[in-house]
Amino acid sequence: MRHLVLAAVSVAFAALVGPAVAQQPIVIKFSHVVAPDTPKGLAAEKFKELAERYTDGKVKVEVYPNSQLYKDKEELEALQLGAVQMLAPSNSKFGPIGIKEFEVFDLPYILPDLATLRKVTDGPLGARLLKLLEPKGMIGLAYWDNGFKQMSANRKLVAPEDYKGLKFRIQSSKVLEAQFRALGAVPQVMAFSDVYQALQTGVVDGQENTPSNMLTQKMHEVQKYTTLTNHGYIGYVVVVNKKFWEGLPADVRTQLDKAMKEATIFGNGRSAQENNDALEEMRKSGKTELIKLTPEQDAAMRKAMEPVYNDVASRISKSLVDEFRKEGGATN
Ligand code: LMR
Numbered sequence: 199m200r201h202l203v204l205a206a207v208s209v210a211f212a213a214l215v216g217p218a219v220a221q222q223p224i225v226i227k228f229s230h231v232v233a234p235d236t237p238k239g240l241a242a243e244k245f246k247e248l249a250e251r252y253t254d255g256k257v258k259v260e261v262y263p264n265s266q267l268y269k270d271k272e273e274l275e276a277l278q279l280g281a282v283q284m285l286a287p288s289n290s291k292f293g294p295i296g297i298k299e300f301e302v303f304d305l306p307y308i309l310p311d312l313a314t315l316r317k318v319t320d321g322p323l324g325a326r327l328l329k330l331l332e333p334k335g336m337i338g339l340a341y342w343d344n345g346f347k348q349m350s351a352n353r354k355l356v357a358p359e360d361y362k363g364l365k366f367r368i369q370s371s372k373v374l375e376a377q378f379r380a381l382g383a384v385p386q387v388m389a390f391s392d393v394y395q396a397l398q399t400g401v402v403d404g405q406e407n408t409p410s411n412m413l414t415q416k417m418h419e420v421q422k423y424t425t426l427t428n429h430g431y432i433g434y435v436v437v438v439n440k441k442f443w444e445g446l447p448a449d450v451r452t453q454l455d456k457a458m459k460e461a462t463i464f465g466n467g468r469s470a471q472e473n474n475d476a477l478e479e480m481r482k483s484g485k486t487e488l489i490k491l492t493p494e495q496d497a498a499m500r501k502a503m504e505p506v507y508n509d510v511a512s513r514i515s516k517s518l519v520d521e522f523r524k525e526g527g528a529t530n
Contacts, residue, residue: 223258224450227282229267231390233414237344237472238286238434239263241465248457253450265391271370278335283442286342286434290371297330298514302522304373305510306429306503312343312470314526315431321525328435336437339455340462343469344408346428350421350486351404356495358382358502364403367393376509377430381502390415397421408432409476418486425489427499
C-alpha cells in the first residue's frame with residue numbers, strides 16, 4: 199500500500215514537474231549594435247516572433263540591441279566562444295577575424311542598387327562566402343540589408359578635395375580605410391556605439407553610414423552637412439555559433455530555418471523604405487543640411503575612389519572582385 203501511495207505521489211509529481219522540466223526553452227541570445235527601429239533591429243524582432251511561434255515556444259530568442267551586451271569586435275568573439283548564439287554583423291566586420299573576402303561588399307560604387315546586390319548574395323558567390331565562416335566556428339544563415347551610405351561632416355562635402363585632412367570614422371575594413379585614404383582623409387576605426395560621441399566631441403570630423411543608422415544614433419544632430427553620395431553599401435550576415443546550431447534537434451533547426459527565411463524576406467523587403475523615411479526625418483529635423491551632388495560632382499567622387507579597386511584586388515583577389523561584378527550583371 200505504502201508503495202502504491204509513493205508511486206502515485208511520484209506520478210503526480212512527475213506530471214507536475216516533468217513537463218515543466220522538459221519545456222525549458224532553448225535560448226538564443228541575439229546581440230546587435232543598432233537601434234530596434236532600423237532594418238536590422240526590425241528583422242531581428244521578426245525572427246524572434248516567428249522562431250518562437252514556429253517552435254511552439256521550444257525556442258526563446260532574446261534580442262539585445264544597441265550594443266547592450268557587446269560592441270562590434272567583442273560580439274564576434276562572444277559568438278565564437280558561445281556566450282551568444284546569433285549576431286548580424288555588417289560585411290565590413292569580418293576582416294579582423296581573418297575573413298577579408300566580405301570586404302568586397304565595401305567597394306565604393308560596386309552596387310548600383312539592391313537588385314544587383316540580391317543577385318550576388320542569392321547566387322553561387324554568396325553561398326561560397328558563407329562557407330568561409332565555418333572554419334571560424336560560425337554558420338552564415340542569411341544576408342540582411344541595411345542600405346546605401348551617405349557622407350557627413352561639419353564641412354560641406356561636394357568635391358574629393360573637401361575630404362582632405364578630415365578624420366572619418368570607419369568600420370573595421372581595409373577597403374574603407376583605402377577609400378578614405380584615396381580621398382586624402384584620415385580613417386579611424388571605431389565601434390559603432392562610440393560614433394555619436396566621437397562626432398560630438400570632435401574626435402573625428404565625419405563619418406559614413408545609412409540614414410537609418412545616422413538618425414537612430416542622432417549623428418545628424420552633430421553633423422552640419424550630409425552629402426547624398428550613396429557610394430557604398432551596408433549589409434549583414436546573420437551568423438550562428440556552429441556548435442550550437444548543429445547541436446539543435448533537427449525539427450527545431452528546420453523551424454528556425456523557416457523563421458529565418460521569412461524574417462529575411464520581411465526585413466529586406468522594407469529596408470529601402472526605412473532608409474527613405476529616416477532621410478526624410480533627417481531633412482525635417484533641420485539639424486543637418488542634405489546635399490545632392492550634380493552628375494559632374496558624382497563623377498569626380500567615383501574617379502577619386504577608383505584606386506581602391508587596385509588596392510583591393512591585390513589584397514583580396516582580383517578574381518573575387520570580377521566575379522562579384524559579373525554576378526551582379528556588370529558587362530565590363
Ligand atoms: C557600423 O558600424 O556603422 C554599422 O555596421 C552598424 C550596423 O550594424 O549597421
